[in-house]
Amino acid sequence: MKRLAALLLLGLCAAAPSVRAQSVAKDKREAVDDISQAAATAAGAVGMRQPTCVLSVVLAGQSMSLWDALPASPPARPGNAPAKALPVDPDLLLGVEDRAPVRNADENYDEFQAYNLLLVRAHKTAAGAFAKGARRDLTFAHLFEEPAKYRGQIVHIEGLLRRLRKFDAARLAAKEGVPALYEGWVFDAEYGYNPYCVIVTELPKSIQIGEKLDRHVSFDGYFFKRYRYKAGDGVRDAPLLIGRTLTPSASQGTAANARAPWLDSSTPWVLIAFLAILLVTAGFGIALTLWFKRGDKQVRARLDAARDAAFVEPGE
Secondary structure: OHHHHHHHHHHHHHHHHHHHHHHOOHHHHHHHHHHHHHHHHHHHHHHOOOHHHHHHHHHHHHHOOOOOOOOOOOOOOOOOOOOOOOOOOHHHHOOOOOOEOOOOOOOOHHHHHHHHHHHHHHHOOOHHHHHHHOEOOOOHHHHHHOHHHHOOOEEEEEEEEEEEEEEEOOHHHHOOOOOEEEEEEEEOHHHOOOEEEEEEOOOOOOOOOEOOOOEEEEEEEEEEEEEEEEEOOEEEEEEEEEEEEEEEOOOOOEOOOOOOHHHHOHHHHHHHHHHHHHHHHHHHHHHHHHHHHHHHHHHHHHHHHHHHOOOOOOOO
C-alpha cells in the first residue's frame, strides 16, 4: 500500500510540469514548484521504512517552507464596486505578542504566520474596501493602551509621513504575490512625537521612499500589535498597522503646507509658558532683593548719623 501511494504521488509530480505549462500563469510558477517539491518529498517519505529518514525529510521540508500555508482569504465580491472590508477573526491572531518586535518564524511561528496573513489579505483587498470598513473612532490611545482588544480591527489614521523604507517580504507572503513591503512612520499632530508604524504592499506614484519625508497622508488597514522598536532616545512602543497603500491627503496637500507635528503639539508651548513664568519669578525676586538692599542702606545711614551726633542735654 505504501509503495502504491508513493507511485501515485510520484506520478502526480511527473505530470505537474505539463499541467503547470498549460494552466498556470508565469507569476505563479514559484508556488506550483513548491507544491511539486512538497508532493515529491511526501512521496519519498511514504516510500521510506526508517522513521529517522522520514523525520529528516519532514524537517528538511519545514526548513524550505514546503509545509507553510496561510488560511484562505474571504472570497472576492463580484462586480466593480469594492466590498466593505471586515476585521480579521481574532482567533487567527492569538499568538501575537505585544510590547515586542515583530517575531520571525523561529521566535514565534504563530505571530509570523499572523503577520503574513494580514500582509497577504491587505494586498488582496481594494483600498476602497478598506476605506469603507475602517473605524474612525479608534485613536492612538485606544491601540496603545488596549492592543489585544482591537487587534485585527480596520483603523483609519492621518498624519505626516516622515520616513518610508522598502523591504523584501517573507517567502510565505511572496508565494501569495507580495514580493515587497514598505514600512512607513506616520506622526499624528495630536500625539506629537509618538508615531504609528504602517506596513503597506504598494505605493502610489506620488509617494517615494526616503529617510526624511514631510508628506501628509491617510491610511486604512488592520491593527496588528503594539510594536516595540529602538529609537534614538531608547526603546519605544508604537501601534503597528498593515494595509494595502498610503493615500496622499487631498485636503492638506503636501507637507510644505502642513505644520510639523511638534509645532502642533501642546508640549512645547507648555514648556515655553513654564520658562516664561520662571523668568518672571526670577526677575521679581531680583528686583525685590535690590529694593530691600536699598532700604537697608538707608536704615543703616540713619543709624550711623544718629550714633555720631553729639549729645544735647535737655533744657531746664
